[in-house]
Amino acid sequence: MNKPIAANKAITDLWSMTQMLIDEAILAEREACAAILDANAMACENPSWRSLLQANAKELRERGQA
Numbered sequence: 001m002n003k004p005i006a007a008n009k010a011i012t013d014l015w016s017m018t019q020m021l022i023d024e025a026i027l028a029e030r031e032a033c034a035a036i037l038d039a040n041a042m043a044c045e046n047p048s049w050r051s052l053l054q055a056n057a058k059e060l061r062e063r064g065q066a
Helices: 011-043 047-065
Strands: none
Touching: 011 047
């Protein structure tokens, strides 16, 4: 999202707050998806699939920290 071109502090503050909320929502969604992958991995009997699901969950969490 591009920063607004404005000298108005209120608009700039609102933009910053909106960006922060969007970033937090993205992180929460990634964590929720990772939790689903972990739950599926725990229920998976095939070791190869379990490993793949766990790796995907780890990848999602690492992207959220980058």
